[in-house]
Amino acid sequence: xxxxxxxxxxxxxxxxxxxxxxxxxxxxxxxxxxxxxxxxxxxxxxxxxxxxxxxxxxxxxxxxxxxxxxxxxxxxxxxxxxxxxxxxxxxxxxxxxxxxxxxxxxxxxxxxxxxxxxx
DNA sequence: AACCTAATCCCAA
DNA sequence: TTGGGATTAGGTT
Numbered sequence: 001x002x003x004x005x006x007x008x009x010x011x012x013x014x015x016x017x018x019x020x021x022x023x024x025x026x027x028x029x030x031x032x033x034x035x036x037x038x039x040x041x042x043x044x045x046x047x048x049x050x051x052x053x054x055x056x057x058x059x060x061x062x063x064x065x066x067x068x069x070x071x072x073x074x075x076x077x078x079x080x081x082x083x084x085x086x087x088x089x090x091x092x093x094x095x096x097x098x099x100x101x102x103x104x105x106x107x108x109x110x111x112x113x114x115x116x117x118x119x
Numbered sequence: 120a121a122c123c124t125a126a127t128c129c130c131a132a
Numbered sequence: 133t134t135g136g137g138a139t140t141a142g143g144t145t
Binding site: 056057058080081 | 125
């Protein structure tokens with residue numbers, strides 16, 4: 001398929017917090033084209049606007065955004081997912097390279113802060 | 120089935 | 133090394 005360097009790069013290792021053992025695959029390289037990283041300013045602006053309005057994509061809003069910005073729905077979904085994830089955990093230092101998994105704040109993981117605004 | 124989270128990957132800056 | 137788009141595995145709606 002599209003993962004040339006993938007064939008034998010199938011690694012299995014456990015992720016700290018008990019939970020489950022995830023099988024992670026080394027990802028593709030995406031051939032010579034597609035060096036379209038980084039969304040443009042306009043796009044980010046629009047996305048942020050929508051994010052403030054409603055943290056979770058729903059209904060046709062995603063499709064509208066995607067159409068407006070000329071992006072894939074997938075891309076919009078990914079943006080929202082990353083946004084949510086990276087904002088939530090911006091309090092405690094994120095792992096940065098080695099050790100990663102064992103180093104959560106251990107305290108103040110409590111709470112009631114499961115507040116998701118279901119609209 | 121589409122969507123989400125959590126973790127990770129990976130590459131440009 | 134970091135930022136951030138993309139991918140993965142597994143869970144939820």
